[in-house]
Structure formats: structure tokens, C-alpha cells
Amino acid sequence: MEHKGSIRLETERLILRKLKIEDAREVYKNWASDPDVAKFMRWNEHKSIEDTMLWLAEEEKNARRKDYYTWGIQMKKTGKLIGSIGAFYREDENGRYEVGYGISKKYWNNGYTTEALRAVMDFLINEVGISKFMCMHAVENPASGAVMRKVGFEFAEDTYYESFDRKKKFASKKYYLDIEQAVELEEVV
Numbered sequence: 001m002e003h004k005g006s007i008r009l010e011t012e013r014l015i016l017r018k019l020k021i022e023d024a025r026e027v028y029k030n031w032a033s034d035p036d037v038a039k040f041m042r043w044n045e046h047k048s049i050e051d052t053m054l055w056l057a058e059e060e061k062n063a064r065r066k067d068y069y070t071w072g073i074q075m076k077k078t079g080k081l082i083g084s085i086g087a088f089y090r091e092d093e094n095g096r097y098e099v100g101y102g103i104s105k106k107y108w109n110n111g112y113t114t115e116a117l118r119a120v121m122d123f124l125i126n127e128v129g130i131s132k133f134m135c136m137h138a139v140e141n142p143a144s145g146a147v148m149r150k151v152g153f154e155f156a157e158d159t160y161y162e163s164f165d166r167k168k169k170f171a172s173k174k175y176y177l178d179i180e181q182a183v184e185l186e187e188v189v
């Protein structure tokens with residue numbers, strides 16, 4: 001495995017790049033302040049732009065690490081930032097990387113998250129050398145499960161997850177993607 005950090009990635013319609021403090025206004029307005037986007041996330045919706053600035057300051061710091069993977073999702077055509085996507089090391093899950101994503105409601109159901117996730121998985125598998133992934137989605141959030149399956153994740157078990165503040169708890173579906181399945185992934189990337 002050779003960690004490379006959240007280097008810039010491109011897809012047909014999207015640019016994936018590190019988030020910066022200067023993105024705060026757009027991030028806040030486009031998705032972080034939206035309760036519908038935050039509903040099934042481990043974080044709560046941002047109540048003010050200061051919440052977003054705090055998060056982005058943390059992101060900027062973490063993004064200096066070569067083993068930290070989070071990207072802002074930007075539209076190639078308009079330059080608009082529409083969401084974020086990342087993969088996080090889970091020691092407590094046998095060293096799997098857990099992927100997570102969220103985009104602005106205005107852009108849902110256009111294939112953008114699937115497109116971004118394919119690029120991220122392709123990079124992490126083929127360039128970084130990560131071989132074990134997981135992903136969880138709330139039962140009430142089937143669109144996220146659809147994204148996972150389209151990218152080659154396979155159902156592993158029923159479980160639950162909690163928000164960071166432990167106030168939200170979701171019955172959920174856990175999915176795995178192992179490197180043995182990478183061949184299947186390549187067919188759709």
C-alpha cells in the first residue's frame with residue numbers, strides 16, 4: 001500500500017479535490033446546512049457558517065496527511081461545489097476503509113455520487129492499494145444503498161450506526177467490497 005493523500009481526481013463531469021476554508025460559504029449553502037442532507041449522516045446540519053468553517057479547518061489540517069482521504073465534489077462545467085466524499089480507516093472493522101458521501105439535494109438522482117465513488121474506489125484500489133472497504137446506509141435511505149451496489153459493494157449484514165453525538169441511531173445495512181471483487185468494479189468504472 002502506498003498512501004498518496006486526497007489528490008485531485010477527475011471524471012467525465014466532476015473534479016474531486018481537497019476542501020479549503022475558503023469554500024465555507026458554498027459548502028454551507030449547498031449542502032452542510034440542509035437537514036435533508038444531514039438526516040442520515042453522522043454529523044448534524046450546520047446551524048451557521050462558523051460550524052462549516054470549523055469543519056473545513058479540521059479538514060485542511062487532516063488533508064495534509066498522506067493517509068487521509070476526503071474530497072470536495074465540484075462540477076466541471078460550472079465550478080460549483082456540490083458535495084463531499086471520503087474513505088476512513090476503521091481499525092475496529094478489521095482495517096476496512098469506510099466510504100461516505102453526501103451531495104446537495106438539487107443534484108440528487110443524476111448519477112453524480114456513483115460517478116464520484118467509482119473514481120474514488122478506482123484510485124484507492126488501483127493507485128493506493130487498499131483492498132478492503134465497507135459502507136453503511138440507513139434502511140430508510142435506500143438511494144445510498146443503490147449507489148453502493150452500482151459500484152460493486154455487496155450486502156454483508158444488518159446492523160446500526162449512530163451519529164457522532166449519539167443522538168441519532170439508524171437501523172442500517174452494511175456492505176463490503178473486497179479486492180477480489182475489484183474485477184467486477186473495473187467492468188463498471
Ligand SMILES: CC(C)(COP(=O)(O)OP(=O)(O)OC[C@H]1O[C@@H](n2cnc3c(N)ncnc32)[C@H](O)[C@@H]1OP(=O)(O)O)[C@@H](O)C(=O)NCCC(=O)NCCS
Nearest residue numbers: 037101102103108109110111112113114137142143144146
Ligand atoms: C444518497 C445520495 C448520496 C445519493 O446521491 P446521488 O448523486 O443522488 O446518487 P446517484 O444519482 O448516483 O444514484 C442514486 C440511485 O438511488 C436510486 N434511488 C433514489 N431514490 C431511491 C429510493 N427512494 N429507493 C430506492 N432507490 C432510490 C436512484 O434511482 C439511483 O439508482 P439508479 O441509478 O440505479 O436508478 C444523496 O441522496 C445524498 O447526498 N443524500 C444525503 C446524504 C446521505 O444520505 N449520504 C449517504 C449516507 S450513508
